[in-house]
Amino acid sequence: MRAVPTLPPAQIAPLAQAYAEAVAAKRRWMIGGIGLLIVLSLLSGWAGQVDLVKFWNGLPRFVSYFHDILPRLRLETFFADLGEWFWNFDGWLALLWDTLLIAYVGTLSGAVAGFCLCFLASANLTRSGLLRFTARRTLEFCRTVPEIVFALMFVYAFGFGPMPGVLAIAIHTAGALGKQFSEVVENVNMQPVEGLTATGATYVETVRFGVVPQVVSNFVSYMLLRFEINVRGATVLGFVGAGGIGKELISSIRQFYYADVSAILVIVIGTVFLIDWLTEILRHKLLSLDGR
Amino acid sequence: MTSPVSPLRARADADRASLKSRYPTAFRAPLQTRLLPPAVVVLAAGLAFYALWRFGFSPEKFIDGLGKLGLVVSLMIPPSPGNQLWNYIGALGETLSIAFLGTLGAAMLALPVSMLAAKNVVANRIIHFASRRFLDTIRGVDTLIWALIWINVVGLGPFAGILAILTSDFGTFGKLFSEAIEASDRKPVDGVLSAGGSDLQGFRFGVLPQVLPVLLSQVLYYFESNTRSATIIGIVGAGGIGLYLANEIAQAEWPQVAFLILMILVTVATIDWLSGKVRFAVIGAQGRAT
Numbered sequence: 091m092r093a094v095p096t097l098p099p100a101q102i103a104p105l106a107q108a109y110a111e112a113v114a115a116k117r118r119w120m121i122g123g124i125g126l127l128i129v130l131s132l133l134s135g136w137a138g139q140v141d142l143v144k145f146w147n148g149l150p151r152f153v154s155y156f157h158d159i160l161p162r163l164r165l166e167t168f169f170a171d172l173g174e175w176f177w178n179f180d181g182w183l184a185l186l187w188d189t190l191l192i193a194y195v196g197t198l199s200g201a202v203a204g205f206c207l208c209f210l211a212s213a214n215l216t217r218s219g220l221l222r223f224t225a226r227r228t229l230e231f232c233r234t235v236p237e238i239v240f241a242l243m244f245v246y247a248f249g250f251g252p253m254p255g256v257l258a259i260a261i262h263t264a265g266a267l268g269k270q271f272s273e274v275v276e277n278v279n280m281q282p283v284e285g286l287t288a289t290g291a292t293y294v295e296t297v298r299f300g301v302v303p304q305v306v307s308n309f310v311s312y313m314l315l316r317f318e319i320n321v322r323g324a325t326v327l328g329f330v331g332a333g334g335i336g337k338e339l340i341s342s343i344r345q346f347y348y349a350d351v352s353a354i355l356v357i358v359i360g361t362v363f364l365i366d367w368l369t370e371i372l373r374h375k376l377l378s379l380d381g382r
Numbered sequence: 383m384t385s386p387v388s389p390l391r392a393r394a395d396a397d398r399a400s401l402k403s404r405y406p407t408a409f410r411a412p413l414q415t416r417l418l419p420p421a422v423v424v425l426a427a428g429l430a431f432y433a434l435w436r437f438g439f440s441p442e443k444f445i446d447g448l449g450k451l452g453l454v455v456s457l458m459i460p461p462s463p464g465n466q467l468w469n470y471i472g473a474l475g476e477t478l479s480i481a482f483l484g485t486l487g488a489a490m491l492a493l494p495v496s497m498l499a500a501k502n503v504v505a506n507r508i509i510h511f512a513s514r515r516f517l518d519t520i521r522g523v524d525t526l527i528w529a530l531i532w533i534n535v536v537g538l539g540p541f542a543g544i545l546a547i548l549t550s551d552f553g554t555f556g557k558l559f560s561e562a563i564e565a566s567d568r569k570p571v572d573g574v575l576s577a578g579g580s581d582l583q584g585f586r587f588g589v590l591p592q593v594l595p596v597l598l599s600q601v602l603y604y605f606e607s608n609t610r611s612a613t614i615i616g617i618v619g620a621g622g623i624g625l626y627l628a629n630e631i632a633q634a635e636w637p638q639v640a641f642l643i644l645m646i647l648v649t650v651a652t653i654d655w656l657s658g659k660v661r662f663a664v665i666g667a668q669g670r671a672t
Binding site for chain 2: 123127130131133134135137138139140141144145148149151152155188191192194195198199231234235236238239242243244246247248249251252253256322325326329330333339340343344355358359362363
């Protein structure tokens with residue numbers, strides 16, 4: 091039986107050394123990285139006023155909070171208790187409908203604005219560097235400023251109610267969708283565009299007949315995803331007075347109406363699940379439509 | 383020109399009526415298909431107008447509000463920190479701490495739970511289902527609501543913010559990590575097991591090297607997005623720059639508001655750039671080492 095062939099020791103030594111060095115280098119990186127992480131954690135623990143004693147003492151309150159917000163449901167009077175828990179069901183549903191409409195109008199108008207800007211921000215359709223730069227920076231500004239900050243300012247300008255919420259969502263959506271749209275546009279097949287340009291089509295005609303048919307299903311799919319995100323966002327916009335169910339939620343949290351908190355949360359989470367599920371079905375339909 | 387373009391076309395032209403009856407859809411799309419786009423547009427616009435009517439939208443009020451907004455924007459120039467520059471910088475530090483510790487803590491807590499939620503690690507269907515729904519429920523509650531709940535526990539301040547980001551990201555990471563683990567290749571694990579390794583070793587040497595770069599880039603991405611969330615979490619009293627922002631807006635100190643917004647924009651851009659560098663460096667280093 092032949093033994094496994096091995097290299098002569100003179101050749102093994104440098105190989106083994108190189109291996110040991112590579113492992114040591116990797117380990118040094120690892121230790122350095124972990125050290126940096128620990129230093130940063132301690133630093134931010136100090137700046138963030140982390141207090142584990144306070145946390146430990148407060149933990150029972152965290153658990154009891156969830157116990158407190160749970161409704162008192164007894165088996166013998168189940169439906170009466172359920173009715174009491176959701177005592178304001180119609181009112182909350184109306185507010186939730188407001189929230190959904192805020193998300194809807196915000197998404198739609200934001201998508202229209204993003205649609206108009208995305209072609210200007212795409213490198214393959216806009217030759218002018220200045221125009222492209224301006225469009226891109228505008229979109230970046232719209233999506234980087236958190237929507238609740240816009241909402242605060244708009245509440246100041248337009249007064250309390252759903253309108254500031256709609257505008258805040260619309261601006262943020264324009265920024266986010268404009269970027270995603272322009273990424274889609276930059277990946278289109280340029281042959282139809284070249285064909286149209288060759289026949290003397292104007293810019294708008296080129297976009298309408300050369301680009302839009304290629305991108306429309308992707309655009310709608312992104313819009314549906316954004317609608318999902320905006321429904322979540324719209325539930326908390328009410329915290330700053332921008333309409334919808336958020337106002338009711340924050341006031342019941344602040345005033346310790348425990349059962350109301352859980353009832354509203356159940357309604358909101360249920361709606362978010364439902365919307366997620368519906369948009370997913372719609373998007374799958376859309377994608378299969380596209381593949382046809 | 384009298385002669386047809388091609389003989390094929392001449393034949394088709396002669397036979398046009400019969401072709402049309404045999405392949406109607408090639409000549410004209412069915413009514414349903416043609417009506418779909420305008421119907422969708424009409425429905426979408428109708429719902430939007432209904433919503434505007436419900437919100438009591440009126441053009442005069444809107445223009446009035448726009449005028450006021452224009453005034454606000456004109457008052458914002460030039461942005462100035464007033465005499466609060468150091469307070470603002472301190473608050474920005476708090477914001478970054480909230481984002482950093484929140485993301486890090488969430489990632490560390492989510493890794494073990496994500497294994498429970500991954501089908502290929504824990505094959506028990508009940509555990510899989512329960513942990514998935516648990517994570518979904520946590521994600522369904524917004525960070526701001528978590529902040530309000532944690533304020534009840536640890537009081538006002540950035541610590542509540544850290545815990546809020548930690549909680550809501552725990553749900554997100556749990557889901558993302560478990561999906562990454564499920565998408566990993568089974569073969570390295572089989573290799574480790576067939577060489578006599580234990581299940582744990584199979585995970586450590588078979589799965590972890592595959593998923594670590596994916597997890598890391600997700601964590602970095604969420605660090606960026608949490609920097610944004612952490613700027614607003616102060617609005618409900620959970621520390622960071624949002625508290626100052628809400629206060630200055632409430633007191634209509636517009637130059638200060640503009641300054642704070644600029645600070646946020648610069649910070650987010652910096653974090654964006656930095657995490658891009660780190661992502662590249664770490665994933666590049668991984669690629670070199672293996």
